[in-house]
Amino acid sequence: MGVLSPDAFEQRLRAIGAARYHDRHPFHRALHDGKLNRLQVQAWALNRYYYQASIPRKDATLLARLPTAELRREWRRRLEDHDGSEPGTGGIARWLKLTDGLGLSRRYVESLRGLLPTTQFAVDAYVHFVGERSILEAIASSLTELFSPSIISERVSGMLRHYDFISEETLAYFKPRLTQAPRDSDFALTYVKEHARTAGEQDAAAAALEFKCAVLWSQLDALQHAYVEGHPPPGVFLGADTAEAFA
């Protein structure tokens, strides 16, 4: 593909989201439509905890490579959003309210026992990606946030309507993301449009966004295979009762 104008390149990136973002995955549709049982929702929240808890590792890995105070200030805000400014605040702490509400002990959730290995491989691939690729590719890989506000709105309303074990309080994670994600993705999109100037750079940035879509998709494929189609791999979470025996 030849080099595109910044706006045409933005359309190329948005088309990747339209085709590959995980809002199209059957597990997400089932989650939002109330088609999952409690164990399946627990498995989702438990595995997704590892993603949430790894995002600051990912952002710190990139932060350590950013060349200017301006870029580092921008990226540091992401760490503040996820890690908070005191104990009990920030995105990870809010995610634990969801796993609390689902009856999973914090000791078990934080132990990472019972995680699907594929969750760990996919999430760690994302952390390694931002440490190994160009700054442009690392920033472009965050652009799935362009597509997250609509999935979050759907998820919150769908889950509240369909599951009696889900409340506004347990979904506390999501509300701040509705303002944080657009702010972050505005910055990242502007950066990527400005710095992907050659056809090669645009291809690399587009491939980085495809990679990140695959990181999210792979996690849902593994959840669906294990917990919807009934093929849990050896050693994974099989319900809160058995979980407590390990923790």
Next chain:
Amino acid sequence: MGVLSPDAFEQRLRAIGAARYHDRHPFHRALHDGKLNRLQVQAWALNRYYYQASIPRKDATLLARLPTAELRREWRRRLEDHDGSEPGTGGIARWLKLTDGLGLSRRYVESLRGLLPTTQFAVDAYVHFVGERSILEAIASSLTELFSPSIISERVSGMLRHYDFISEETLAYFKPRLTQAPRDSDFALTYVKEHARTAGEQDAAAAALEFKCAVLWSQLDALQHAYVEGHPPPGVFLGADTAEAFA
């Protein structure tokens, strides 16, 4: 668990293989029993190519960290086995005979297009593991080779019997592995039994072997989900005809 005698520790390691090695996976059973169609066997060979091609990266990553000439000599032999000593020799070249025989062009196979993202995440997790963990854990993670001779014998006889598109020549990869794998795993097992002296070291080595079993299992889960249960993720291989369009 308290510290075990070397022989009792070996039994602990062998029990991990008995419970978690991928010979127990339904995809492998289907492969050996002739239950897969040609496209499913192609998808297996294509994805497994990435594992085969990454093993020398994995071994070189560990080789670079080994402290003595004796250990490095031992580990260098693994690179020779996989990369060969001249073009067209070695395990990777022999694997390409299988993908050739299945009608996949080398250009497509080597391009890595169409790979399941989960294959890439799992294999790369293995390469990173041996770069980041202790030498003991890195060597212990190779111990799945203790269990490979029996799966290879089953695979070769089962595939030759059941698939008319498979010949002795296309399965050339496997025969040398029947002698290489035991030689390699004898060395690694002796090393691990000698160096895992505390309960903590034995736990870490056992966890490394569990990790490696999960690396193999995750790849088969992804193949089964995509190609047996019919949920291929966006962008992956869907048959040799469509593949050539990309390569």
